[in-house]
Structures are given as structure tokens and as C-alpha cells.
Amino acid sequence: xxxxxxxxxxVAQEQQSQSRPLDIGHGITATLSDDWQEESREEDNGNQYxxxxxISPDCERSLETCHIVAFGKPIEGPxxxxxxxxxxxxxxxxxxxxxxxxxxxxxxxxxxxxxxxQRIGPRDWxxxxxxxxxxMKSGLFADTVIDGWRVRFTCKTCERGSVRYQxxxxxxxxxxxANPS
Numbered sequence: 373x374x375x376x377x378x379x380x381x382x383v384a385q386e387q388q389s390q391s392r393p394l395d396i397g398h399g400i401t402a403t404l405s406d407d408w409q410e411e412s413r414e415e416d417n418g419n420q421y422x423x424x425x426x427i428s429p430d431c432e433r434s435l436e437t438c439h440i441v442a443f444g445k446p447i448e449g450p451x452x453x454x455x456x457x458x459x460x461x462x463x464x465x466x467x468x469x470x471x472x473x474x475x476x477x478x479x480x481x482x483x484x485x486x487x488x489x490q491r492i493g494p495r496d497w498x499x500x501x502x503x504x505x506x507x508m509k510s511g512l513f514a515d516t517v518i519d520g521w522r523v524r525f526t527c528k529t530c531e532r533g534s535v536r537y538q539x540x541x542x543x544x545x546x547x548x549x550a551n552p553s
Contacts, residue, residue, distance in 0.1 A: 396422065396547070397442035398521040403546035407431065407539055418444020426539055434531035435509065438540050446520040453496070455517040460487060460498055469513075473500045476526065478508040493545030512537045519549055
């Protein structure tokens with residue numbers, strides 16, 4: 373019994389040692405496993421762009437990638453919940469966000485999940501999920517607001533079914549302020 377417990381503890385410690393912080397910008401971080409390779413750049417408009425590619429053997433088939441944008445302009449509002457709600461507070465803004473997700477996915481893509489608020493980890497996210505035709509990547513589109521800063525994730529995969537976006541969801545669950553006030 374103690375050997376099994378020791379083995380589980382060793383595996384958990386090894387998994388922890390294989391993760392590292394990812395600086396998203398504006399004091400926001402996420403935990404990134406060694407499954408992901410990152411490339412960061414900053415654009416002229418003040419937005420921080422980070423491209424991630426899953427490089428684990430599990431991802432040889434799924435070809436999972438994520439792009440993160442930390443917007444350079446803070447969002448006005450009394451708190452993060454109100455700021456998040458304001459992102460898509462009209463039917464028109466919701467329509468155009470879903471349309472942009474479909475266009476970004478592929479021609480003839482379909483919505484698997486229309487725009488809705490969903491709790492992932494400690495925070496709420498606006499989520500859209502698309503389904504692409506064969507030989508195209510489906511998309512997971514997520515927006516949140518952290519301490520007034522808007523963060524957007526766009527993750528794509530060739531995977532189908534319930535295992536889709538498991539690695540991306542681990543990153544979303546870990547997004548937080550580096551030093552909460």
C-alpha cells in the first residue's frame with residue numbers, strides 16, 4: 373500500500389516539476405506544462421501575443437495549438453464580472469463574435485457550443501466551440517477579464533470527441549494574477 377502511495381506521490385511531483393509559469397502580460401500568468409512550446413511577441417498596438425504548440429507525443433495526432441492575446445487597453449467597469457459581461461452585452465456583439473469564430477475555423481464550420489459564460493477554474497469565460505470538417509482544425513474560443521485586463525485564448529485541434537482541448541483547458545484553468553492584491 374505504501375509503495376503505491378509513494379509511486380503516486382512521485383508521479384505528482386514529477387508532473388509538478390514539468391510545469392512552468394507563462395507570463396501572459398499585465399501581471400497575469402498561467403501554468404504551462406512541458407507539453408507546450410511557446411513563442412511570444414508584442415505588437416505595436418500594445419497587445420501581447422503568445423503562440424503555443426503542443427509538442428507531446430499525445431499531440432502528434434491532435435496537432436493542438438493555442439494563441440493568447442492579452443489586450444493592451446484595460447476594460448472599464450466596476451469589477452471583472454461587469455467588465456466580462458460588457459464584452460458581449462448585445463445580440464449584435466454576440467453574433468459577430470460567433471461569426472468570427474466560424475470564419476476563423478474553416479469554411480462550412482459549425483458551432484458546437486454557442487457563445488456562453490462558463491466557469492473554468494476560478495473564473496468565468498465567454499466560450500465558443502466550433503466543429504470543422506474533415507482535415508481541418510476545430511476551435512475553442514475563450515475570453516475573460518482579469519483585474520481589468522482582457523485575455524483571449526484561441527485553441528485549435530484535429531481531435532474529436534470528449535478528449536478535445538484537454539491540454540488547453542488545463543492552461544485556461546490555471547490563468548490568474550501572478551501577485552493577487
